[in-house]
Amino acid sequence: MKADRPLLKIEAVSKLYGGTFALDEVNFDVCAGEIHAILGENGAGKSTLSKIIAGAVPPSAGRLTFDGREKNFSTPADSLREGIVMVYQETSLVPTMTVAQNLRLGAEAWLTRFSSINREARDLFRLLDFDVEPLALVEDLGTAKRQMVEIARAVRMEARLILFDEPTASLTPHEVAGFFKLVRSLRASGVAVVFITHALEEALELSDRITVLRDGRLVRTGPTSGLDRTSLVRMMVGRDVPEAGGSEITRRTTRGSEVLSVRNICAGTSVRNACFSLHAGEVVGFAGLVGSGRTEMAKVAAGVFRRDRSGGGCILLRGKPVVHASPAEAVRDGIVYVTEDRKIDGFFETMTADENIYLGAQARRTLRHFLYSPTRGEALARYWLEKLSVAVLDRRLRISDYSGGNQQKVVLAKALAQKPEIVFFDEPTRGVDVGAIPQIHRAIRELADDGKAVAIISSYLPEILAVSDRILVARDGGIVAEFMREQATAERIMLAAAH
Amino acid sequence: MRVAAAPSIRRAGMGIAIPFATACLFGAACFLFAVFAIAAPNYLTSGNLQQLMRDFAEPGMVAIAMAITILAGGIDLSIGAIFALANFAALFLFRIHGLPLEITIPAVLAVGLLIGSVNGLLVAYLRLKPFLSTLAVLMILRAGYDLTAEAYTTELAIAVHDTTAWRFLGSGVIVGVPVNTIALLVVGAAAQFFLTRLRPGLHIMAVGASQKAARHAGIKVARSLFLAYLLSGALAALAGVFYAARQNSAGSDTGLGWEITALTGVVVGGISLAGGRGTVVNAMAGSAIVFLLVGGLLRLNLPGSLTSATTGIVLILAVGLTIAVGSLRKSGGRSAWPDFWGALNKGHGDESG
Numbered sequence: 001m002k003a004d005r006p007l008l009k010i011e012a013v014s015k016l017y018g019g020t021f022a023l024d025e026v027n028f029d030v031c032a033g034e035i036h037a038i039l040g041e042n043g044a045g046k047s048t049l050s051k052i053i054a055g056a057v058p059p060s061a062g063r064l065t066f067d068g069r070e071k072n073f074s075t076p077a078d079s080l081r082e083g084i085v086m087v088y089q090e091t092s093l094v095p096t097m098t099v100a101q102n103l104r105l106g107a108e109a110w111l112t113r114f115s116s117i118n119r120e121a122r123d124l125f126r127l128l129d130f131d132v133e134p135l136a137l138v139e140d141l142g143t144a145k146r147q148m149v150e151i152a153r154a155v156r157m158e159a160r161l162i163l164f165d166e167p168t169a170s171l172t173p174h175e176v177a178g179f180f181k182l183v184r185s186l187r188a189s190g191v192a193v194v195f196i197t198h199a200l201e202e203a204l205e206l207s208d209r210i211t212v213l214r215d216g217r218l219v220r221t222g223p224t225s226g227l228d229r230t231s232l233v234r235m236m237v238g239r240d241v242p243e244a245g246g247s248e249i250t251r252r253t254t255r256g257s258e259v260l261s262v263r264n265i266c267a268g269t270s271v272r273n274a275c276f277s278l279h280a281g282e283v284v285g286f287a288g289l290v291g292s293g294r295t296e297m298a299k300v301a302a303g304v305f306r307r308d309r310s311g312g313g314c315i316l317l318r319g320k321p322v323v324h325a326s327p328a329e330a331v332r333d334g335i336v337y338v339t340e341d342r343k344i345d346g347f348f349e350t351m352t353a354d355e356n357i358y359l360g361a362q363a364r365r366t367l368r369h370f371l372y373s374p375t376r377g378e379a380l381a382r383y384w385l386e387k388l389s390v391a392v393l394d395r396r397l398r399i400s401d402y403s404g405g406n407q408q409k410v411v412l413a414k415a416l417a418q419k420p421e422i423v424f425f426d427e428p429t430r431g432v433d434v435g436a437i438p439q440i441h442r443a444i445r446e447l448a449d450d451g452k453a454v455a456i457i458s459s460y461l462p463e464i465l466a467v468s469d470r471i472l473v474a475r476d477g478g479i480v481a482e483f484m485r486e487q488a489t490a491e492r493i494m495l496a497a498a499h
Numbered sequence: 500m501r502v503a504a505a506p507s508i509r510r511a512g513m514g515i516a517i518p519f520a521t522a523c524l525f526g527a528a529c530f531l532f533a534v535f536a537i538a539a540p541n542y543l544t545s546g547n548l549q550q551l552m553r554d555f556a557e558p559g560m561v562a563i564a565m566a567i568t569i570l571a572g573g574i575d576l577s578i579g580a581i582f583a584l585a586n587f588a589a590l591f592l593f594r595i596h597g598l599p600l601e602i603t604i605p606a607v608l609a610v611g612l613l614i615g616s617v618n619g620l621l622v623a624y625l626r627l628k629p630f631l632s633t634l635a636v637l638m639i640l641r642a643g644y645d646l647t648a649e650a651y652t653t654e655l656a657i658a659v660h661d662t663t664a665w666r667f668l669g670s671g672v673i674v675g676v677p678v679n680t681i682a683l684l685v686v687g688a689a690a691q692f693f694l695t696r697l698r699p700g701l702h703i704m705a706v707g708a709s710q711k712a713a714r715h716a717g718i719k720v721a722r723s724l725f726l727a728y729l730l731s732g733a734l735a736a737l738a739g740v741f742y743a744a745r746q747n748s749a750g751s752d753t754g755l756g757w758e759i760t761a762l763t764g765v766v767v768g769g770i771s772l773a774g775g776r777g778t779v780v781n782a783m784a785g786s787a788i789v790f791l792l793v794g795g796l797l798r799l800n801l802p803g804s805l806t807s808a809t810t811g812i813v814l815i816l817a818v819g820l821t822i823a824v825g826s827l828r829k830s831g832g833r834s835a836w837p838d839f840w841g842a843l844n845k846g847h848g849d850e851s852g
Contacts, residue, residue: 056714075717096708
């Protein structure tokens, strides 16, 4: 499978941002017909490395050889010309154009004929077995479909080297399987594939070789065979970490009274007749495929989305019907939603952690002051950050400078400072370093042990199984199955979620 | 697994929304026209109709220039000044120096291209903020225009050079439609075609919608931006040529505030100031609405200040409407108007039967 000479070779490449090394003398190579996975925690330099290969970021030092010749890529156009295509994590499609136009982006004919580009797109999607409508505007597509468009674009360009940055993060298991098949067929046709991922199982299953980065340095590069989860995690983190899927989380078995009862809520097309209830002292896991309406249900219950005016169902808080027109009203009733996308609506990125947590607490109206008191803010932040073990050296840092794990913990702290009775956690460990995941799970568990009602939405089944007492499965905007933890298995949940 | 058994073709919003928006805009323009036809005396005479078309041609071209830079994600505030300068340059070359049109028109367009390239250089290559840099260019050009136009006032007043071609450019009519209006329609159609079908135009639209996506796709972002400002300068200069042939004068208020009028029209046409969203046709329709409104209110003997206030109100309404439509699309009906959106989306949700 492996050719003798690597298609792309990187020697002693460094990248400086400000005064710090994002990459420090890293060597890397990939051969034609090979799948090479790059692993590492957030901030390990995976994305920087791939962006250097794709020409999106110029390296500070080092040599890059492609197809036996030394290259100097200063823009993505340079590397595209060589047949190097990168599929970015935050997708790089033009939202105001159609899918078909985006497939051709940067490689348009002088005169665009819509009939021919649409036909071409349709043929390409049929070939790849993707269900995407070429005439749809990209801004109307979900993340998974956007990903498919990007992949299709790389295939269309007949790339010799394709870089995928977290390609499966937003795909359903079915789509992941399809993606794996596609990557393998790319490999079979002699394409070199570089594959950045958080999901260790995927790297182990798919790749021929694995490179592990930590803090911008190369830890190991070598064949996949002989590696397992534990050894990979140890290399990524540099120490042993308790496994997220393990049973070290102790459960309290007593379940309190029903706190929130959601009955037959409907909202637009995404939530249809959803019913569920949350009990004090219990963690309820919401499983389901992307697009099953899990997030929307939680948002309706937490007052972020409004339910339909007529026939929208009702929400009972401790037996009394409530209507929350805004998240602030829900927060005042003790219902908090912790977002799945912290960059969009999780925090104020130009502010410090102190200010973020203080503002969170103010939403509960327990702080009466109109003025921001730095001392009170600091005390509040210190309490919560210590509780969630956030290691921050400089308190004056803006939150956008934090690592993914610490950002998420600040988002949690901001929610917890609101002293909630009912919390919805939507993908609480997405984009969080491996080391921080158990801490976040523990914090969620403690909340339930304190007698709060907790709901957790996650696409990662082991996470759901690890923290929940009861598991609800969402499909088509409603809850289709309910399992107590003892009855739940990954197979049963997937069966309910998919059919 | 969920298979899309039913061929639920999800029509792109644009497939419906844009023609719908265009229809609304033209409908509004017709409505305004009808109102003034009833309310204003002598509005519906053929002479007035021709005059309306003639008067709209140059501001219309300037609005297209504005639309191109806004669609590219920037803005060109210097177009009013470019227009004035081009007007003067045309008079200077043709009327005072008696140069033939074959030289005058390319020379004036070259002036527009030159200023456009300065704007493009500042915005695309030196990466200055378009609002500030083109505002600075506007101030500098305006000062230059005032100085030169004043210096040549008498020469212009006594200049007599004239040809039939020049007169045709200024006041000619083809099947009842003024020449400059035909030029506007041709330029508008060309710009629309350019931005939706031709590669450089599509690149401008892509850059306007998302510079990062465009860069990642290998599009030369700086070159596309530069081209947008170049075109903007050339179109403003072209408008200046027609204006010169029509008015044969370069007053101190020529082109003054035209960038604001153009901006208003473009925004009323629903073009997003964030770039990448909108069409030239809609920009022209929006400009026509503003033009009819301002002209019509003046015809009704409303004081000029009230007219300008009305324009402001229309602008705010247009912005509000654009935001409302945008949030309607974005929310997917989950919050604001679920039923309406559900109706629009019929067929989308029922893949599972």
